[in-house]
Amino acid sequence: MYRAPRGTSDILPREQGYWSYIRQKAAAICELYSYQRIDTPTFEDAGLFVRSIGEETDIVEKEMYTLEDRSGDKLTLRPEGTASVCRAYVEHGMHTLPQPVRLYYDAAIFRYERPQAGRYREHHQFGVEALGEIDPALDAEIIDIAWQFYVNLGLDGLILNLNSIGCNVCRPAYLDTLRGYYAQHLSMLCPDCQRRLARNPLRLLDCKKASCIPLADQAPRSTDYLCGECADHFDQLERYLALLNLPFIVNHRLVRGLDYYTKTVFEIAPEGEVVAQATIGAGGRYDNLIEQLGGKPTPAIGFATGIERLVLNLKKQKRAVPEPVSPSVFIAYLGQDAKEEAIKLVSLLRRSGLSVILACGDRSLKAQLKQANSTGARQAVIIGEDEIKRGTVVLRDMDKGEQQTIQLGEVVKVLSRS
């Protein structure tokens, strides 16, 4: 028997309420903030992701679904959304549009990882990107969209973590300082952190091992090493977030796993959750990425949120989502003549805008009404041999259990009224 591949899942009809609810809220907030939808290909040139995410990251080193097509091109199923949007920005000359360009996407994301709660090999992200402007007011706008989106979904108890990891000017010196600090405490570090020290010292800051946390708390803070421009940017952002009444907390241990981030980074997670995969949304500024991909130097900032994790949290917080709509009419028939009349009637009713289910399989009336009941239809139309002779139908109210006989020609009119 075939099964859905590991780490993928079928989103069954009973789950779809959560998905349509989330997507509808996403589209609504994007309209409100004037972000326009963009869809990019499911796969891209492998090099796009290697260049943007970074050679040394876990995503590139071990998590990409890369394949060679028949022409020998190396293609990768997108492991995140930002790189593709930047590629499209450059490819279509969006720098000629009024800046910033505000875009959003809602796409499947693929990473080869061991699945666990809230982590899948195929998952979906809703993301927004604002490209072509460095004003910290835009950072605030992106964070505001994210926060208001969660508010609109009805999620409570979220924490907004904020940090600045500097830019090409100030980060190298900070990293040196950080390496120097940790080198003094080498023996106290967990094996993972000893390994991380050489490759990516920022990562030591968010180690969750009890033994490493005190060291990380005492570690030099990136915000103390920012250059004038970055420090100024961060100050202004904090001021704007305060103006927006967004309850952020500056978290010096917040770093991100992708190389392209500069200055602002942020994460939103449910309160009290310590595991990394509790994060429901995250983002940051990436002022060098577009230039790195062959465009002109172009600052930009974005945010993405995992839809599966939102569904998980909506369920955990017992948020009600819209129920699937029931058909308004179910049509039952008895005998071939009645079946043919029913087929014509169904068509008439649907053209007048009513959602209708027609019984099928020539089953007993009892079985047909039982099915009518389980579909949740409010009205049942019953057509039998007697009704055919008289040119009538029986109209049964499924809630009240009352029924009446009406002329066949009246059915559309009567049902359209109810």
Added chain:
RNA sequence: GUGGGCGUAGCCUAGCGGUUAAGGCGCCAGGUUGUGGCCCUGGAGAUCGAGGGUUCGAAUCCCUCCGCUCACCCCA
């Protein structure tokens, strides 16, 4: 990649060495010559994840593999 837990009908669960593997939900049919929801009766549906071993005898014990799941690394 590493470690823990778990695999019995579509779903949930019982059985944990001894006859034809049990129950609930759901599905189908009957109880009403053309009438749903409640109730009653019946039916279909499981090579007990796969393979190997121990045993007179294995869903049950052991081994291997596969799958699911949770955690670590890392990420939404």
